Amino acid sequence: MTVRPQPGRPAASRSSRPVMLGQNQYGKAENRVVKITREGATHHIKDLNVSVALSGDMEEVHYSGSNANVLPTDTTKNTVFAFAKEHGIESAEQFGIHLARHFVTSQEPIHQARIRIEEYAWERIPASDANSQFIGADEVKHSFVRQGQETRLTQITYDGERWEVVSGLKDLVVMNSTNSEFWGYVKDKYTTLPEAYDRILATQVAARWRFNWTDDEQRMPQWETSYKQVKKHMLEAFAETYSLSLQQTLYQMGARIINHRAEIDEVRFSLPNKHHFLVDLEPFGLKNDNEVYFAADRPYGLIEATVLRDGCEPRIPEDLTNL
Numbered sequence: 001m002t003v004r005p006q007p008g009r010p011a012a013s014r015s016s017r018p019v020m021l022g023q024n025q026y027g028k029a030e031n032r033v034v035k036i037t038r039e040g041a042t043h044h045i046k047d048l049n050v051s052v053a054l055s056g057d058m059e060e061v062h063y064s065g066s067n068a069n070v071l072p073t074d075t076t077k078n079t080v081f082a083f084a085k086e087h088g089i090e091s092a093e094q095f096g097i098h099l100a101r102h103f104v105t106s107q108e109p110i111h112q113a114r115i116r117i118e119e120y121a122w123e124r125i126p127a128s129d130a131n132s133q134f135i136g137a138d139e140v141k142h143s144f145v146r147q148g149q150e151t152r153l154t155q156i157t158y159d160g161e162r163w164e165v166v167s168g169l170k171d172l173v174v175m176n177s178t179n180s181e182f183w184g185y186v187k188d189k190y191t192t193l194p195e196a197y198d199r200i201l202a203t204q205v206a207a208r209w210r211f212n213w214t215d216d217e218q219r220m221p222q223w224e225t226s227y228k229q230v231k232k233h234m235l236e237a238f239a240e241t242y243s244l245s246l247q248q249t250l251y252q253m254g255a256r257i258i259n260h261r262a263e264i265d266e267v268r269f270s271l272p273n274k275h276h277f278l279v280d281l282e283p284f285g286l287k288n289d290n291e292v293y294f295a296a297d298r299p300y301g302l303i304e305a306t307v308l309r310d311g312c313e314p315r316i317p318e319d320l321t322n323l
């Protein structure tokens with residue numbers, strides 16, 4: 001028989017303790033909450049990483065294991081997601097103030113709440129000329145690129161005869177808050193994924209593209225213009241593809257580059273599917289109408305493929321980290 005320790009046994013008096021508890025706090029760190037606010041076809045994103053640390057009368061849980069004063073860290077997590085729905089996220093400061101006040105005023109043993117928030121900023125993806133006429137706007141209303149520069153990359157190889165230039169980028173984070181579905185896939189006895197008819201599609205693009213330039217000075221590509229244009233076509237294709245899978249979006253991104261940039265014969269992508277799961281707010285009596293998401297960081301789907309100009313040979317290695 002297991003003998004359970006008895007929590008909450010009267011603690012020895014402070015003075016009789018040989019080892020004292022010092023400063024302590026607890027909570028749930030790094031709650032990745034994404035809130036989409038829909039104004040018709042125009043969507044707004046708030047993307048936060050919220051860490052909660054609570055402190056107060058917490059001696060007993062440390063000394064004797066009595067949880068009588070402990071609001072579970074799981075509850076603090078739920079509160080973050082529920083508050084995103086109930087109060088919205090106008091600003092990180094206002095959201096943090098709401099949370100901190102809630103924990104301290106609703107729980108007697110909690111005397112202090114520290115809420116730390118990192119906010120990831122997003123800007124809208126500009127529409128292509130053709131699409132801006134069609135949608136009557138310069139920006140796609142549900143497509144975003146995360147602020148902060150991607151890293152631009154290049155690799156040049158020369159063996160005295162042949163040149164090969166492969167350029168690329170990594171850490172270009174993009175999101176569509178609608179126009180993405182995933183259904184009709186194979187189902188076996190281990191499949192639990194529900195079909196999705198309106199989901200968030202987000203990825204962190206790693207891409208490499210190979211130039212068909214060999215050595216003719218006259219026909220050397222305009223490297224700076226080329227980079228800007230490749231990135232522009234990649235972003236436009238991401239924003240303007242109504243996606244039935246990330247694989248399909250990937251192909252469209254590559255095809256758009258090959259079709260618009262004659263200097264490029266091959267593009268390879270490595271696209272992590274940055275899953276956003278709708279949070280179940282029903283237990284708190286709240287309806288989650290595709291508004292509040294948990295942004296999971298792992299595991300993630302990883303979709304990788306090469307897109308080639310017809311008749312060209314694939315030369316970019318499968319594993320982009322080898323380049």
Ligand SMILES: O=c1[nH]c(=O)c2[nH]c(=O)[nH]c2[nH]1
Nearest residue numbers: 182193244245246247273301
């Ligand atoms: O766009 C997707 N492609 C997949 O292959 C896949 N698999 C999965 O579970 N979700 C998704 N989404």
